[in-house]
Amino acid sequence: MDIRKNNENKNQKESSPNQTTDKKKKFGRRDFLKGAAKAAALGSVAMASGCGTALLPSKEERELRWKEYFKKNYRLMTVSEKEETVRRLERLAKIKKDVSIQMSSKAAIPGVLYGYAFNVTRCEGFMECVAACVKENNLDRKSKTQYIRIFEMEPGEMAPAAGNGKYFHEVPVEGHFYMGAQCFHCENPPCVKACPTKATWKEPDGIVVVDYNWCIGCRYCMAACPYYGRRFNWHDPEVPAKEMTKKQHYLGNRMRARGQMEKCTFCVQRTREGRLPACVEACPTGARVFGNLLDPKSEIRFVLKNKKVFRLKEELTTDPKFWYFID
Amino acid sequence: MIRDVMNISRCKKNIFRIFAALFFILAGKTAYCGSGGVIETYKNATAPFDDEKLVDPMLSFSDHLVLVNIKYQGGKFWTRTRKDKIERFKCSKCHNNQDVNRPEAAKIAHGDIRLVHGGQEKPLQCFTCHNKDDRDFLVTEKGVIIDMDHSYKLCGQCHFRQKKDWVGGAHGKRVSYWAGKRVVRNCTSCHNPHSPRFKKRWPATYSHPLD
Structure with missing residues (x-):
């Protein structure tokens, strides 16, 4: 969760108006390379997902995958976080493979070994x-x-x-x-x-x-x-x-x-x-x-x-x- | 004085040796007795575990069940019925001392039965188990009439060890759930009473060689 927040903060900082005006003033070699790298990354994503930007994963899927990527270790999750994760995986399975699964995060029954x-x-x-x-x-x-x-x-x-x-x-x-x-x-x-x-x-x-x-x-x-x-x-x-x-x-x-x-x-x-x-x-x-x-x-x-x-x-x-x- | 000092140091040495020996013995004991291990854990667990509420009692067991007349270590248990799975039950529909006007009726009805039970020295006959006088029932060697649903009583007269294990849970198997109301398979749910040994057959799958 923390990592995700940090990332969001970073994104906000980058797109804040002050910085963009600074960038406009001195568009140098470094900025050009940055832009080129971004374009290349986008291109490779498009290639990987099957040519053409039209086949990029949907916004919902991208969001889910992003959240999925930054989830915690199962033992550190709270009950609600577990539930959220499980629902997310169900939805992802539906989007990606068109299978409707029912996933559980049921805890151990007390008094059982x-x-x-x-x-x-x-x-x-x-x-x-x-x-x-x-x-x-x-x-x-x-x-x-x-x-x-x-x-x-x-x-x-x-x-x-x-x-x-x-x-x-x-x-x-x-x-x-x-x-x-x-x-x-x-x-x-x-x-x-x-x-x-x-x-x-x-x-x-x-x-x-x-x-x-x-x-x-x-x-x-x-x-x-x-x-x-x-x-x-x-x-x-x-x-x-x-x-x-x-x-x-x-x-x-x-x-x-x-x-x-x-x-x-x-x-x-x-x-x-x-x-x-x-x-x-x-x-x-x-x-x-x-x-x-x-x-x-x-x-x-x-x-x-x-x-x-x-x-x-x-x-x-x-x-x-x-x-x-x-x- | 010197002797005393020597004695004391000897004593100290001996004490040290005793401690060392004790240490090894105790360490060995803890390693081999598995104290703190899972055996200790389950042996200490003597309180009854209430698993009835774990499984929804409304969950339908697909079969009809019958209460077993014996109690196991946890009380009552149930088994699958048999009568509703016999194709031509009730047997007295045909076996009723009236003429059957159909040629080869016995062959049509029971021609598929191969009696491979009891070994070569003492092969079983139909009426070793079936009641000659009332065909809807079974009968033990001692002449006790037994309902078809309670065949474990009949099988248990010879296979008493298996019966004991079945009641306890080391022979046979539970149906669907490890918790909740105990429902086990009947003898005849797995074994064909006429030839009880499992047939030779091909395995369901095969193992891929490791790495």
Whole structure:
């Protein structure tokens, strides 16, 4: 906000009558160059937006983009600012891509800490979860980004790295088991510590999220994550407007851009409304259990109490909220 | 005097060693017990969480629901009905001791059923589960008549471990919501009772090789 005000002030100063009269008096080499630079900038904008000044973005769009450019980090925004931002993004999506989305900035529900359990015995590798995740989270169809990976494992193995993550044949195969991996939403997340711009953090309900606009794309978090939980956009993600999930969340499945990091958010747009994440809902074998860790009657607590559970790379003290269990 | 000084310095050394050892033990303990970690957090959370108001109770579950006769750790829960999804229910429309004047009626009605249940040593028969006397109902080995909507009772007589897990939440899955009124899928929502194992098939998608 401050930066924007300053800029406006500057503009006003430049166009104030006193200065213009001064300029008229001594129109030198410097002023000429200034003018030329401005003309060149305008020209290049026109070129970029598709030749000719008639196709320049509308005044409304330019204003929205200007405001969008100077918005704060999500955690510093007030509730009204969040609301304003979300409305702006909805309008921009309408103008730019002609899609009417509904974006939310719903805060974490108090008294909730999300936990996830994955039944290694039940998973049969149908990958319905992966397909549902791609659809729900508007993942890039071109580069085939996926948050979830399913590994086909030999008996006795424990680490997904040793499994086959590229299988494509009829499943389940005799003598193999299947293990899914995604972001584990660590309670002590190394990715958050690695971020130099504070673009990623842990929400009060335990979800590790990214403010896409504050991400500078340095990929330190990707390097810091011991579970390969993060994905990077090398190009602008391509999602056909028809297939786009319209119900979005600012921290969740809204459209990302090139050079931004993204990751599983436990479908924040769904879970904060009491719904199950897309992967849990899509699972045909019931291998995925999701719920509130702080609720003694929840399914996840039942699993943790009654089943043999383990977490990946527990010795790193990242404290993931994602357990594997066997029947 | 010199001896005393030596003793004191020795004592000091020993004390220092004890502290060092204690430090390592405690540090190790905190690292391995994960104190302050998420396990501690959830173990300390014993107060019931009221999530009923989180989800609008008016939100329609697309299916008809039936109250399960067992209670889970959180009280009552519901499951999907079965009877309204069986194509030819009620069964007594045909199975009523009257002649059916249509050739191959049994084949037309039930020809698609392949009974692959119970393994090779002890394959199940129709009347292991279906009630011979009243076809609208199921029957357990002990002769208890069971409504088709409450098939979990019938399945649970053999698959008691799965039933226990289903009631608790480690087997099967909830419908749509993690919060609010607990609605879970019935046994027959996922498994075909006549051949309960999931069929082999192609995965829905494939993973792009990493980088």
